[in-house]
Amino acid sequence: MTRKIVHIDMDAFYASVELRENPQLRGLPVVVAWESIRSVIVAASYEARKYGLRSAMSVRRARQLCPHAIYIAPNFTLYRDVSRQVRAIFMQYTDRIEPLSLDEAYLDVTVNHKGIASATEVARRIQQEIFQQTSLTASAGVAPNKFLAKIASDWNKPNGICVIPPSKVLAFLQDLPLEKIPGVGRVTLAKFHRLNMKTIADLRQRSQWELTYHFGRHGHRLYELARGIDMREVDGNQPSQQVSTETTFDRDLPYIQLQEPLDAIATKLWEQVLRKRKFGRTVTLKLKTASFRIVTRSQTYSSPMYSVDDIRQAAAMLLERVEADKRHTLYRLVGLGVSTFAEVDEVDAQMSLL
Incomplete structure (x- = not known):
């Protein structure tokens, strides 16, 4: 049976929660961070992102790019409470939930509690219920595996949904930049570029042996991802490593x-x-x-x-x-x-x- 995987990603979660609590700040560039110039940004509203502000950027740099940004100290107790509300919504549809953080999770809805045949419909209902119960928006990716679902959830942000049916997997991946592969950072991307690879199509041209030679054990996984293959199950029991x-x-x-x-x-x-x-x-x-x-x-x-x-x-x-x-x-x-x-x-x- 082809799996039906949904990846839900809350939109600018921490910043959106703060805007919900402080509606007078809507439309303004809001940054969730401690104001010390040595701190880093936890989250930035979409208005702040227009100035180039983003998560993990130093506050010092953020002040240079957007001097009039409004800073709010993080309130992780509140964020955890909202995250639990969202998790309760997920559980109305499936027990197969794999949280990645407070604001995103994989759901396996191949067989779901409500007997809904369409994974896309499940994703839409979850989005609607999240908004009704929390006044927050979420984006969703629907695909036959976790790798594709995660990429898809970032495709139509904010408050969007992207569906990758099995018949369209290879076409969807063809021109995808390699930096879109989850886990590919600056070092790996630079290595791709040195090997004259920029898109999934370029990656797909390389043999499994060649990729293993250049990227070690990760080469085999890159070979499979280039073909849209990801056999990992949604696992809600993964232990914390640290x-x-x-x-x-x-x-x-x-x-x-x-x-x-x-x-x-x-x-x-x-x-x-x-x-x-x-x-x-x-x-x-x-x-x-x-x-x-x-x-x-x-x-x-x-x-x-x-x-x-x-x-x-x-x-x-x-x-x-x-x-x-x-x-x-x-x-x-x-x-x-x-x-x-x-x-x-x-x-x-x-x-x-x-």
Whole structure:
């Protein structure tokens, strides 16, 4: 049976939620970000995007492009609440849901709770119900697999729908720029261009052997994607790989001043660990220097971190392992994460003792 996959992507989600809460700002360039010039944009309204503002852009750059933009600090508690509302709508149609983030998810509606034969009709109803219940819009992609559905959901934004029927897959992909492939970043794109490949059609001309030679294990997947093949199932049980948090400093700090912000990061991380009940044995420290070089150190322990003090001590030991020039190197960011999570039964037993 040909799968019927829908990818729902909320339109400028965080910014749209803020505009819903502050309707007087509609039509204005609104940016969701902390106002520090060392922060980055979490989300930008469509009005702000007209000035070139986008997610992950530095606030410093954003202010240059659009000095009159309005900044609103992120409210992730509110965003999670709205995301749960949207998830409840999905569950009216299918249990096969794979969230990618708070604002997007895959749905397998091949067989759905309402017995609707058309996946396109399912997507339209979901869009309508999202708007009725939240006053927010979402875009949808409908296709026979996840790869195509994700590309399609970005095709007619905002509040649009794009359908790729099985008979039109190869035609749809033919002239698609390679940067549209999910996961293709600047490095891979530059490599494509060096090999004189710019579109899916160019990629399709290369043999599986050649792609594997240039791109390693990923070459086989590129060979299949060029032909619209993606056998991955919608999986709602994918475990989190890491719980992490990080902060960018208002000014670059020397090594000797990192311990205090690192303790604060450990506290924030512990709050996430408790909320998600993800207790890990591996602790990872991330530092970014003033010259944007990434430094990481990691340590796996025999038992999970069951207290904030455990995380702080592990972080302090990792910091000592940084072999930088401690007198002259400056740092702009520090992050901390835990992974290699304990099983649920082990967590329940341990927490009952604490």
